[in-house]
């Protein structure tokens with residue numbers, strides 16, 4: 389684990405500013421530490437050797453101590469601000485990047501891992517900025533200044549410190565290697581724990597129904613146990629390493645003290661210099677020792693930032709740049725021999741698939757569950773990149789076009805429509821933000837949802853609405869767009885037969901091209917053509 393990841397400085401401007409500020413504060417702190425030691429040694433020598441008062445020295449000492457406290461306060465404020473700014477920058481960058489990577493990349497376990505990373509995970513950067521980095525800077529500035537000052541008074545003591553000082557970073561590096569793997573394991577255990585909990589909570593009604601709710605307690609216990617064991621291991625390592633560092637520093641200071649004591653007795657060293665060396669010696673080791681202590685507090689933050697960079701460094705699928713997207717109102721769309729394989733899967737989700745979509749026609753995709761119907765829609769939207777094959781529109785491969793412009797041609801109702809918190813009207817207007825109240829009402833009516841009040845509130849993920857209502861709101865959202873092509877994944881599931889017939893009639897009347905995933909006979913019968921997905925070569929059936 390690197391003490392300071394250069395990628396953090398590259399990605400977050402606040403981190404660079406913070407580091408520069410910390411160096412300034414570190415240099416000032418080093419100077420104040422030396423000044424404090426000089427004043428202290430001078431004051432004691434005044435009392436012991438010269439029998440003088442310490443009034444002026446005590447006043448100066450108070451000023452120096454107050455200045456050190458002020459610097460510490462400043463460092464704390466700067467660190468908290470930097471941590472907040474860096475976390476917000478990284479969160480924004482990860483969100484933007486994962487949006488570009490698309491829904492296929494985000495699916496499954498990855499979405500809950502990402503949630504943990506962007507919430508609790510990145511919060512672990514707080515101790516990294518507030519404690520570890522400032523201490524790292526102090527470790528770079530203070531010992532150098534202290535040893536240089538010591539050398540002017542007692543060269544031998546300075547050499548002793550210089551020889552023993554590197555032992556601390558060497559041991560710290562050894563401990564760091566051991567900690568790195570543990571930290572990663574702990575992060576992983578935490579992500580598994582979060583995923584498991586959210587799964588169990590979401591599935592609690594089902595588990596209860598099948599009498600399996602209690603059985604989950606064992607699984608939760610096992611996952612939490614794994615997390616507990618990983619945390620205890622990290623703690624054990626932290627205690628062990630601070631003990632080793634503490635011991636090393638104490639022995640080193642003792643070595644300096646013995647040498648200084650002997651030379652003082654032999655009269656080779658004055659009392660004031662000896663005192664100065666004795667006061668300064670622990671100060672040389674302290675910042676390095678504390679780096680070790682804070683290292684453990686920040687190891688989780690470093691592991692989280694590495695996870696962030698893993699996401700940010702995931703290469704984006706190549707984006708087309710052409711803006712002359714063909715108008716699908718008058719242009720046909722063709723998929724030739726398209727094979728899609730999801731990462732980590734041996735079997736392709738879609739194999740050698742062909743599809744012709746002519747303007748104005750209604751085509752139904754049929755086939756058994758898991759055959760790849762939703763994958764066809766994902767491929768048309770450019771959410772998945774085919775392993776082979778090509779999608780052509782107007783004589784050009786679709787991936788040559790700028791993805792956002794390409795997607796603007798489609799209204800989409802996914803299998804599980806995502807609704808956001810707000811009202812029904814807010815959700816419908818996502819399809820066309822400038823839509824009037826009348827247009828919203830019309831879209832709802834066309835989607836078979838005229839009984840729904842546009843002002844009705846919608847909870848997170850569509851809560852407060854029934855499954856069928858969510859689907860109809862999503863359909864209204866697709867219908868209100870001016871997109872020439874509608875991609876509908878089981879749009880009428882949850883609708884009764886007469887509402888379904890009305891919706892199909894509205895789709896036809898709209899004159900738009902429609903590609904819909906259908907299982908129900910009424911919907912299949914309403915299509916111009918049915919394309920079966922999943923057969924070795926897909927069959928086309930004229931209706």
Ligand SMILES: Nc1ncnc2c1ncn2[C@@H]1O[C@H](COP(=O)(O)OP(=O)(O)OP(=O)(O)O)[C@@H](O)[C@H]1O
Pocket residue numbers: 492493495496730731733736737738755756757758759760761762763764803
């Ligand atoms: N994000 C994903 N990662 C990995 N595999 C996936 C992913 N999405 C789908 N699959 C797999 O790809 C195959 C095709 O899935 P797809 O959702 O396209 O099928 P479908 O025909 O729409 O199914 P259904 O009718 O049940 O909705 C399935 O085997 C599925 O397990």
